[in-house]
Amino acid sequence: MPTPTCWCCAAAPSTAATWRTPEAYQIVTGQNVTRLCCVTSADQGLSWSTATDLTQQVIGATIKDWATFALGPGHGIQLRSGRLLVPAYSYHIDCKECFGQLCKTTPHSFAFYSDDHGRGWRFGEFIPNLQTGECQLVSVDEEDGSNVLYCNARSPLGFRVQALSTDDGAVFHGGQLVQRLVEPPPGCHGSVIGFPAPLVYVPSASRDTGTPLRGSARPLLPGALRALGHLPARQAGGAGLPAGNPHQPDEPSEDCATPGRHNDAHGVTLVRGHSAASPSPTPFFQAPTWILYSHPTSSMSRVNMGVHLSTFPRDAESWTEPWVIYEGPSAYSDLAYLELPHREAPVAGGTAIASPCLYENGTRSPYEQISFSMFTLHDVLQNIPLTATAPRHRAKRRRRSCLVS
Structure with a gap:
């Protein structure tokens, strides 16, 4: 089997001398x-290899219509088809000359996107109707077997914007404001x-049976929490991750200064088993995709990093209220998803979702350091408020491991 190739794409100034040409200047001048x-x-x-400039090959003459552009920030994704997708945004020049000025x-x-393992790249059409910037993408499976590409984007309009593509990113349909996900002025990057x-898994007298969690977050979560509340920790996946696993969120280091307040972000886990392993006679269905989203939760400034959940992403009203995982100045974030083998999973092949x-x-500014938190889906379900007026569930204060930039 050939060694897989890792790809890293970036947008950068063309020479060292132009590092002093910031994005804001390019937007104003079109240079x-x-x-x-x-x-x-x-x-x-x-x-890593040396950098290869793809601008002419991929963007070509269209670059003249872009005052500037950038990628991400954060991660790209790969679809089942093999297509590589890198989220990006451009400031399009709508009017080039107004009394001699841009x-x-x-x-x-x-x-x-690339369909040949990164050897050749193309770019898709813009989200057409709303102002959108830094973004991330998720491939969303739905229970009926359909699949859409979901984009969640920063916007200066006071709320996030989401848009869908039914052709894997070549064309996005019109974006819609997500009024449950607020933006501080002039917006901030978020991750999905x-x-x-x-x-x-609900225990019975003879055996455990598996029941998929389906539907939109608002009506679904109370029932899910009740089901989880009746399960002992072992049935919910055990406390923490398996012993000896390098990703296990052990007690954080005490020699790391902790700004603000980091709310507890790890505990017992929900377990996802393979559908074939479930003894339930329920006909096969495609497990729908859920989405987690991280972003500052204030509409006024970059403070209070929160995590939201959607169980039906195409519905802009499906997002929950946030679980605040850090109280204090906070800004950009990037999420990942792990399925870790769990020895206490109730079926063979069970996994812990982390x-x-x-x-x-930081304490005075969001840009003092970069911190790391590990939490489980069970933590999210236990801590997100079920209604806008419900009090938020707070875990005990705990110092967190951090990486200082």
């Missing part, structure tokens, strides 16, 4: 000095990750 570059690794990231630019999110809906999160934070 785009940004280049599309990529590096690769054939040894799982231990070493008149108007508008930000639009889109995606670069998707994962298959879990199974809740979500690592990197995020900027």
